[in-house]
Amino acid sequence: MSQSEDFDDMNVGGYNGDRMDLAQTNGKPPPPELPPEKLPYPKSVFFIIGNEFCERFSYYGMRTILVLYLNEHLNFSENQSTIIYHVFVMLCYFTPVLGGIMADSWLGKFKTILYVSLVYALGNIVLSGSSIDSFGDQNTHIWLAVVGLILIGCGTGGIKPCVSSFGGDQFVVPQQEKQLQKFFSVFYFSINAGSVISCFLTPMLRADVSCLGDDKCYPLAFGVPAVLMCLSVVIFVCGSGGYRMKKPEGNIVMEVVKCTGHAIMKKVQTQKMCKREHWLDYADDIYPRKLINDTKIFMRLMLLFAPTIVFWALYEQQGSRWTFQANRMDGNFYGFIVQPDQMQTVNPVLCLIFIPLFEGIIYPVLAKLHLVRSPLQKLCWGGMLAALSYVVAGALQMKIEEADPIVPSGSISQLRLYNTFNCPIGVESAELKINHVVDPLNTYQFLDLPGGTTSSLTASVQNCTTDVGMTGTSTISLLEGEISSYLLAPDGKNIDIDLLTLRGKKEVEKSEKAQAKVKIIYGGSGAFEVTLSGEESVTFNVSNHQSELYEMDNNKWYDVEVNGNKIGERIYLYPGGVYTIMILDSMTDFRLLQITTPNNLNLMWQIPQYVIITAAEIMFSITGLEFSFTQAPTSMKSVISSFWLLTDSFGNVIVLVVAGSHIVQNQAYEMFLFAAMMAIVMVIFIFLAMNYKYTEVNEDGDVVDEVETSKM
Structure with missing residues (x-):
């Protein structure tokens, strides 16, 4: 029974709601009514508000970077990452029903919040651990992430229906109605404050901090929300001495479910014997x-x-x-x-x-x-x-x-030629109906060629004072639905048309991780190293005219070094761009070729x-x-x-x-x-x-x- 009900039941001095019996006051007028008791503001709610701020920071911080973590770190595709993300969110909004039933019918709000928060914090720790490369192989990381997300989904959903109502339980209504309204205003402000700060800060921890040998720091980005969730549990427990706790009184959700189920069952059993105006009326024998x-x-x-x-x-x-x-x-x-x-x-x-x-x-x-x-x-x-x-x-x-780049599909093929000469090179192929001049130290791509074919290609120096008369002929093969790349390079007094082993759509397709993609090509012979040196350095091993294709951190400046010696000017790599660095014969300069336009919107x-x-x-x-x-x-x-x-x-x-x-x-x-x-x-x-x-x-x-x- 609440304090207000205690006061209503008191009938001191013959008080009858409207007047006091004058016989009991010796004929004197009744004394003035006592002002309502002013209850102290429940200081325990500040622990609840602090708990909610930390929990919301943890949840939204983790959730903000989740889909990119699945895509970039666990190597799921965009579609797979989207599916996993929405399964997780679905779990977060399904489990509140279970949390409400647990609180109202069994443990009470305080114990439910405490126990489920511990599960929640454990999930954050496990998820953070899944992002540390040294913790096992890729499959281990995936399973740790799945376990962590399940624990977080059950945790955040389990406490979602309990925290705000538990805060409301700390007030005596109607005496503290105004204080209760102010509490909910501050409570929801703490939710928005936690989400805004974490949505802004956590991506910076992910992208702008390097750790454990990686240019992105997911362990820190997940670790900070994990620390905040652990802190929220500590804050919540610190206020336990001052909380008003109500015993579980049963959950109306279960009553509605049971009433509905009983009505359906009775309707099926008795609808031929008696008709009711509404199908729920069949439950009136019990409810x-x-x-x-x-x-x-x-x-x-x-x-x-x-x-x-x-x-x-x-x-x-x-x-x-x-x-x-x-x-x-x-x-x-x-x-x-x-x-x-x-x-x-x-x-x-x-x-x-x-x-x-x-x-x-x-x-x-x-x-x-x-x-x-x-x-x-x-x-x-x-x-x-x-x-x-x-x-x-x-x-x-x-x-x-x-x-987006145009990529071949079906029986269509594409041909890309790299001209490593400092002269224009004319290329011809009667079978492929090609007659084009490739600019010096540049590249050109032929689209919509028939795939699955083998054709002859002739190259010759055009309008140049050097390398006059150099020509070369080679047989090229084009695969269906693929891009074939060939290098035009000097071979004595001839032009060598060499097939680059890196072929396919990856050469032009943008990185799913929004990074820049870079490879090195060289018209000469021999093997050497090229290093792109910046905040993070990447070394390319060049042999047989080319290197592997690497994904680089974008929106950064890099120096180009050949065997440790800086050459040319610094380069800036934009997100989504695909680049080829063509090292010149002298190895003292290079050309940066943009194969695919970077993200420009x-x-x-x-x-x-x-x-x-x-x-x-x-x-x-x-x-x-x-x-x-x-x-x-x-x-x-x-x-x-x-x-x-x-x-x-x-x-x-x-x-x-x-x-x-x-x-x-x-x-x-x-x-x-x-x-x-x-x-x-x-x-x-x-x-x-x-x-x-x-x-x-x-x-x-x-x-x-x-x-x-x-x-x-």
Whole structure:
């Protein structure tokens, strides 16, 4: 029994609610009423706020870099990384139901938070360990990462429904109603503060710090969130002496599930003998009428909010597809390099700006224009904005793909020639219909040649005062769906046409890790070393005219050294570029050949789609949660909280189906597909909303009336 109930039960001096018996006060007027007892502010909530800040920092910091870790460090493809990422997020939003049941029916909130947080911290430690190369082979790293992600998913999901409500338990209501409201404001501010700081800082730890012999430091990037999660447990335990703890009272989610299951079973058994107005009415032989009626309202709300699932499918891809999109863009912003995963910071920052902006300006203006006058209208506009954000993202993706190299497919082949002469070289082939002049110290690629063929190619020096009359003829073979590269090099008084062993699409395709790809070629004979020296140095072993193709850290300057001697000018490697360094015969200079255009679209072009998806989040997500709470009876609010988190989980399932089934191969078209899905679902939502019956809930949380239809 609460303290307020204790005061209500007291009947001191014959107090009868309105007056005091004058006979018991000797005819004197009653004394003035005592002011309500002023309860001290529960200092224990500061431990809960500190715990939440550290936990959110840990979660969002780890999640921000996760998809790039899967792709860059564990060598999963972009599609595989997307699938694993969304399986993890799905787990994070499915387990809150289990955490709520555990807290309400068994352990209580304090023990649930404590025990599950320990599992959570262990998961962070295991995930951080999986990124250390010395811990076993690649398979070991993958299994450690999987175990770590499962533990983190169960941990963050398990405590998600408990922490905020446990903080609320520290206040005595209604005496501390205002303090409770301020607590939730500070609580949610701590969530956003933790996410903003970690989304900005963790990618810097990943990309800008070198450790353990690697130019990227995933152990540190995962280790800092792990330390913060351990710290959150310590902070939470430190406040245990001052917490108000309530005993578990049972979980309404389980009651709804059991009531629904019983109604279905009874309907199947007795529907031929008796007909009921609603299928849930079959449960009235065991369950109270209030629970049945409240469950009906809950079911009606859930039908209305089914489109939320598709919204979350779009929203959650900020951490996967949108991050990979950013990985194919140029992050140089006035000299400051923005990491692709840092773009996820834009959403929480915009949320902090947009919430007061929408409430104070945008909603009142839209209401005056008769565009947005009800929560259901906000939801419609929010869903359409989400679809629009993917139209914008798809258009940007198409622009990015314009810079992609043309690679052969099917029976088509391509031929690339490298001219190591300081003279133009003319090449001819009657069978391939080639007649072209390759510029001095340069390269040229012939597209759309028939694959699976063997042809004669003749090369000759053109318009040059040196090497006059030098020619050469060779038989070249072209493979279907591949790129064949040949080197035009001097061989005495002849031109040697040598096949380079590095052939295929890798020579032109961009790095999936957004790094620069570099190889060395040399027209002369012999073997030697070429070192690209910078913050990190890479040594290429050159033999038989060429080296292997290496991926280099981008957005950095490098000196070119041959056998330890610096030659030529410094070079700058851009993200996504594919380069060939041609060492000249004298070995005192070189030419940098750009084979594939680097990422040329600036990362800031992603901001419009982030602005639109954040506006959609404000109008759709926040309004949806608020609307469902105002429309539901008090007894159903925790059920709605659980379902709201489950819709996010189901949204990730949609992404898994689309990504895993390869319905659409082109990434831009996949984004347009999601936009179309959202638009179609919102048309269905408009129909449901127009036929939705509003409910009116009294102060006790009971439904007192229903409006026939909303008409939006």
